[in-house]
Amino acid sequence: MKASIEWIKAHAKIFKTIFLVAVVVIVFGELISIGKTVNINQLKNSFADIPVYKIILMGVIGILSILPMTGYDFTLNQMLDLKHKKSYILETSWLVNTINNIAGFGGLVSIGLRSEFYTKEKNSKEVLGALSKILLFLESGLSIFSLISFFMVISGTTESFLRQYWVWLIGGGLYFPAVYLFTALKKKGLLGGLQTKFRLQLALSSFLEWGGVLATFLVIGWFMDVHVSMWNVVPLFIASSVMGIVSMIPGALGSFDVMMILGMSNLGIPRETVIVWLLLFRLFYYLIPFALGMVLFFKNIWTRLDSRYDSIPKELTLEIFHKIEVFMLYFSGIMLVLLATIPQAFSELKWLQHLNFFRYHAIVQFPNIILGFSLLIMGRGIAARVKRAYFPTIALLSIAIVYSWLIDFSPAAVVLLSLMLIMIVVSRSELFREQLVYSWEWLTIDAIIIGTLSLLYIAIGVYNLPSFPHHRNGRTISFFLFPSEKLWFSGFVAIIIVSLFILLFVRYLQGSKKQMGIFLDEQKVLAILDKFGGNIDSQLVFLKDKSVYIYNDGKEDTVFFQFATYNNKCIVMGDPSGKKEDFENAYYQFIHEADQWCYQPVFYETNEDSVMTLHELGYDFIKMGEEALVDLDTFTTSGKKMKGTRAVLNKIAKEGYTFEVLETPFSETDMQAFRQISDSWLGDRKEKGFSLGFFSESYLQRGPMAVVKNTDGEIVSFANIMPTYTKEIGTIDLMRHHSDKAPSGSMDFLFVNLFEYMKNQGIRYFDLGMAPLSNVGNSRKSFIQERMAYLIYEFGSRFYSFQGLRDYKEKYASEWISRYTLYSRDSWIAYVMIAILLIDNRTIEKDGTVARNRKKRWLKF
Template sequence: MKKMLQWIKDHVSYFKTIFIFSVVVIVFRELLSISKTISFEQLGAIFQDLAIWKIVLMFLIGLIAVSPMIGYDVILNKILKQKPKKIFLIESSWMINTINNIAGFGGLVSIGLRSEFYGKEKDGKMVVRALSKILIFLMSGLSIYSLIAFFIVMFGHTNDYLQQYWIWLIGGGLYFPVVIVASLIKKDEYIGDIDHSTRAGLILTSFLEWTGVLGSFILIGMLMGVKMNPVQIIPLFIAASVIGIVSMIPGELGSFDIMMIVGLSTLGIDREVVVVWILLYRLFYYIIPFMIGAIFFVKNLSHSLNTRYSGIPRELTTELAHKFVVFLMYFSGIMIVLSATIPEAFSQFSWLKKFNPLSFHLITQLPAILLGFLLLIMGRGIAARVKRAYLPTIGLILITLVYTFFKDFSWGVIVFLSLLLVIIIFSKRELFREQLVYSWEMITIDGIIFLALTILYIVIGVYNLPTFPHHKRHFISFFLFPSEKIWFSGFIGICLVTLFSYLFIRYLEGKKHTIGTPLDEERALNLLTTYGGNTDSQLIFLKDKDMYIYTDQNNEDTVLLQFKTLNNKCVVMGDPSGKKEDFSAAVEQFINEADQWGYLPVFYEASEEVVMFLHEFGYDFIKMGEEAHVDLPNFTLSGKKMKSERAVMNRFTKENYRFEVFSPPFSNELMQELKQVSDEWLGSRKEKGFSLGFFSESYLQRGKIAVAKNQEDRIVAFANIMPTYTKEEGTIDLMRYSKEAPSGVMDYLFISLFNYMNDEGFTYFNLGMAPLSNVGTSKKSFIQERIAYLVYEFGSRFYSFRGLRDYKEKYASEWVSRYTLYSRNSFIAYVMVVLLILDNAPIEKQKKMHGVRRILRNRYQR
């Protein structure tokens, strides 16, 4: 049970997302249901018969009827002891209540939304207790009216139809006294712990809410001129509402409408009048208030997003508007392509003729569709510069030439295709790639083009169906085909093209070849010990990445790169290791070999030095964060700034805690003790890696381990010291502590490590990177950095970026920028998605997908 609760707690953000998404789906679905019951022509006729003042009055009645529900939110915030701004409270409350009116489910939707809007800054149990008090009193108003309606039915003058619903009315009426008694008797925190003023406020709010619901229905009927007796209407309306609530049907649709139509008809009201009455009630009580709530939602959402993401959403909207203008410019180019698909349009409309410089007619539909789409497919191979695309493309163009010559001779088309053929023949040297790696960027572009053309063709086919009304045939007659058989032959062509597309892509891909080699521990270690490394070099021994080794003219290994491949991206972790003089040559060789096999390198967390020479290779870069360095010779605990750190060290010394450093090899007993500490630190989380180590005995056996021991000589925290193969820079990788470790143990371990490494002769200590520190915050920043910041902000549920920066700030004497570099042929959004995947997936997924696509690990478990 504890594990289940912990799992739910760890994944609460996912449940919130699912809840919000579910509410959106439910609301959208119910709006569609309501819209089916509303005829706009009928509404137009109704409003023509109603005086303007009556329509305005109905509008005001609907708004006033919804207003009492704001009282729930006022009371909730009073219980939570928080005072939100009045405008925020009113807008949020209106939005929550109008959404709940549409979605229904007995008020459960409103409870979930209130938790999301008002409970973020409060303890979860406190919010649940407050919401439980609201929930139990939501239906008290309906229950009071049920009792009133019961007495009207049993002792008043009602017809026989209403008599049958006495059981529902008494059932609904019993809810209120039961809730009152329970709240008075029970002494628990969820129902009984409520003062008299709060109880009275909730009951009054619920009563006013249902007075508004009932009153709006009756008043709208009166304004319509319906002759009725309200005493007869009240029991029917309340009984229909109780049945709708019990069934938990969203918006009480269906059961409420049917019961009201039948019931009001038995009271002598014309059925058509009843339908109009319910229609106006739905419009003024549900739809219009909801639309106002939607306006509040958009307002708050846009303000929240712009505040949270430093105005990026507004900038992106402006950028999209600019892209739309560019799209209109490209529209003229698209017209040329459409002239081959719907040539009659260019004949009928003179303004379209100006966009048709080339007449291209292929008279038989099946070959035309086949050749047109196949040229697009071959175009992908040529665009990707794949050798295998050369001969098939030439063959297809020759077939098209022959077909055009015999079937639809046109000098313009012959010259155009001949010129295209000559260009491809003489461009053979440009096709240098050995395989196609079908990237997400390619899939996106091809998918848009193929989907758009296919949908257009299907729409034309539907338009040509005999059953399709052609009352506007004079306007879009160019969509008409000579016969359905001709269109169907073209559709078969599209199906064949789909199959051929798959086969041709597979042909271009060939037998998949990857670059680099699996880890050769001896070879990698020899290179690092000979030429040195950096703070990321040791990560190669995690065995979750491939290695690429550059060999110089003397056939000696001098440079090591560690990377992982996902889709067409080879993500290199950190700076190259080894002989610095060969870095440029090694990186150039790696880029060229990757390009030959269709891959695009991405250099992750690279230094400014790497940025400088990679920029010469046409790479764009974005800043990913800043790395904290501690000046070890000058580090001191003296001074006001380090007062709290001094206190930590004094406390641990007084309590007889000890700092020790063990050297490998380590005993099984020590490894088991470290494993226990690591497991306690992880809890329900999963191990992650790629840019940070995970608990692996073979990995930990490669370096020293620093531990903190308590008075009983038990290890309560540890950190593995990463070999950097240099005396200049020291750092650690895993830093974990057990449940019994006291607060401040991380500071104790860090300060002890600073002193230890200073004694060992290191110049500075690398505390690691603070991701997104000072990235994309300025309006003058590159748009790529602004987008990257936005992507990572959406991934903030994985990690608290600002907290890490603040923690390292107290020790750091210098901040060094780190960058991600990527090819200009990559979409920045896809680059960031690849980094998120590689940096955030648990290592268990790697084991399941070994040899296919290893989805890798999280960087920042510090």
């Protein structure tokens, strides 16, 4: 015996699985059986004769009658001292009891399910004892009603034929007293030791349960206007239920129904009426509560699954819902506008009929256009995931549902719009953005859709003018014909009105128009650079032509980004500066915050480490070029490769030119000399900023200046040495020479002397900067974006010497480092490149400010 018990314990999971599968099979089979007994036509006819409010009340009472059954499960949790939440007990209890109502088997199914839901962490013997006691009390309520019915029958207050059921009633009535006395007297064992309060709780739950069952049946008959004495129905119902329970037939189907039909017929109720009564009882007490139970069941399964896989299923589902609702908003809007624009086409083209869920009447053309375009712009708000779009979309869909139901009745449209409404409510968490920044990508899509629909409507109006040629030659396109000019004009007015609404709604979605980042805080930025270091681009932040985003690890500022914003794109210059260990967290926080405010960061000229990090965060990349590094330890001007450069250097040195490094602060005289050289070098050209330095006195005063002087001690060329906040790499930014006074080759003279100077400073590499589009897209296997960039490289070389720049740096470079641009997968690469081009070529005024007003640029599409 002991070995058998151990074997059962070892295979408990298998038995549980078999049990659950058996329950599913039984329930499915009983649903089929119930389905066979339900005559749909009879139900339709019955519903047609019963007022709607009565049907609703039947459903409410049927649902309320299930609630007392939850008392078993609350008592079970007390008996076993379980700590389940009340909401969990309520949900699982509803599921257990509604399944048990269908499956039956004297409550055995409910006991198995309760064991699965509540008692996994408890001792099996203790659990078995508690469940066995509950099983004993499940029918105690029916027993009490049996006793009551027995006295009703023998008292002579009922029809005489009901006395034949006294045996069933007394038999059922004796069950409760026997169980109560047995559990009260037995102090130990599997069925013993049940406290008085638990006995009373279980008995009360069962009594209320059967009271609910009886009340549901009686109320349905009352609402059907069946005139029969309750004193006769109650004993008949209870006796039939006892027979059904004794027979152990799932759901008491068969014996209960037969007894009720025969008994009610003896009471003078037509057989057809009794059948409908029973059908409605099955529907409102069994099927509808069971359907709600299934909803709770799948919710329970879903919660477990979602918890097991770290909420990924929920996120995927909400994402799918979001995409579906966006598609349906756009689809519905397009269909409504087309319905008002080419109504004849929906009659002639069958495929268009199948696509359309709406109906058309001439009188509703105006609201069709208003609703159609409104759904389109609401679709944009939802697609952009803007919080502010939620309530207006809910309101518009509600109006559309009422409109489709009352004005232009279309059941399919009502169902479609209702599903959209439900999905938007369920997936509200997907709307997380605080404002709308109307990106070029979104504007392109919406302009194509809304513009095409508007132009089509106008074109059809022109086509229907009396003076149009087709009226003279008799050749017409039938579905371009419009009912009347007056009707077309009303639609045109609707387009004008909805255009104003679209502009106002977009302005509403834009919200506070918050921009990312802050203006340069020199104290914070310098603290990060001094403590954690920087890179070759860090010094560009002091140009003050970019915004700054600072990451704090919870204790101190450790990382910053420098960027400029155009449209919805935050173009980040280079790699982040600061503590490398925090780069990944800083990237994540910056991207998350930008997404919240509807911006898309674009990371311009980053290294390979950043590519790997950002690719994991959902970014695509394109190679932008290669950066030239000079190994100062191995650099030499000897050899055949540098023969021409040596000749130039010797010539300049013989002419008396000298190299010198000036330290800050620079005198007013020196600064004026730098200004004259810069102006001479620029000529008619304008300063550029962002990825390159421009002439700014405050910026140049931040680092040493390498200069070339003539024999008179006059500065003719200069290059500002950029602090890189690292001992590994040195570089320069502005490198300019006087167009008249500087000798040919002065830049080579400056470079070679700089290499020697920085080598003496202990610096290993000199950064010559990037060669744009160098070695990009050469391979047939390269990304399509890079292949396109290669074409730009080849074509652009006619206007800008990409290859010449590469060749110039090649003679010094020891190695080349690839540089990349990373962009969100939601962006279009063409618009990303345009934004970079516009940012990188902004004109800088002589006072060091960006030519265009930044606030105005925010509004620019």
